[in-house]
Amino acid sequence: MTPDAEVLFGFNPVLAVLSDPARPVESLWIVTGPHGNRMREVERLASERGIRPKFVERVVVDRLAGGATHQGVALRVGARVQPTWDDLLARLDGVVDPVLLLLDGIEDPRNLGAIIRSAEAFGVEAVILPRDRSAPLSGVAVKASAGAAERVDVIRVTNLARAMRELKAYGVRVIGLDGDAGTMLAGESWHGAVALVLGGEGRGLRRLTREHCDTVVAIPMVGGVGSLNVATAAGIALYEVRRRRAGESARDG
Structure with missing residues (x-):
């Protein structure tokens, strides 16, 4: 894990990051099981960027999200560089x-x-x-x-x-x-x-x-x-x- 990397979770944050080619993604986790349209969109964007998701049990993403609601998806991404x-x-x-x-x-x-x-x-x-x-x-x-x-x-x-x-x-x-x-x-x-x-x-x-x-x-x-x-x-x-x-x-x- 690189310095300042952070874990984000939930469809909207994950889709926003995957849609931004300037944000380097280190890892993407998806809970194993049946998936709807939004998860398929996550997988499509990841594929376009050459990112291979890790399909894991829900407990893994629960731990990554610190117990917060995560909608079955999380990623580790380099921290966004903010203006001064x-x-x-x-x-x-x-x-x-x-x-x-x-x-x-x-x-x-x-x-x-x-x-x-x-x-x-x-x-x-x-x-x-x-x-x-x-x-x-x-x-x-x-x-x-x-x-x-x-x-x-x-x-x-x-x-x-x-x-x-x-x-x-x-x-x-x-x-x-x-x-x-x-x-x-x-x-x-x-x-x-x-x-x-x-x-x-x-x-x-x-x-x-x-x-x-x-x-x-x-x-x-x-x-x-x-x-x-x-x-x-x-x-x-x-x-x-x-x-x-x-x-x-x-x-x-």
Whole structure:
């Protein structure tokens, strides 16, 4: 096993990797037994790349996936090379009105994966999170992303507050999401380059992170539910950003 190799599992992550010729695959395991169309697609892509699957008992893939749901397939792949923070800053000038997503201490890999899935669905340029006190981009996170983690840039920074200051110097408006904010999500303008900041599970935005936001907005809620899961909140917020931008473009046109 080469350094930094990782095990991914589940149809969407495995199909995403096999569809990317730049990702070197070390091993592919398939549970022995009758297979449906999606598994046959895995086998077809593997064959096209000259990869010979290892057909094994389910207990083998159970162990590789650490007990997580794996849908009968797993592979070992070299770690994806992510852009650096400097790479992202260098390309911002070439991107029209980018949307960035900053995560302040997301610790559950399933939440991280679900957020990355929404990030791809709504056209986020990159997901940025601190190196410490953040969930790893593990097989669990990649599976929860439904393969989106293979296509969305996930950039780790040493200091999130410093990254927010640098983004503002590049003309990016930094907008936090917090249930206690007085301004509602729909009341904010989302034109231009923006970075949406979400806090970690339970605690929300940390004080220092909130202080570095240009403004903070909330999702309007009714009923007895006091808060939303952070991944759910991310999906709602990113949809609203995309919806508002589409409306502004239609008016400008």
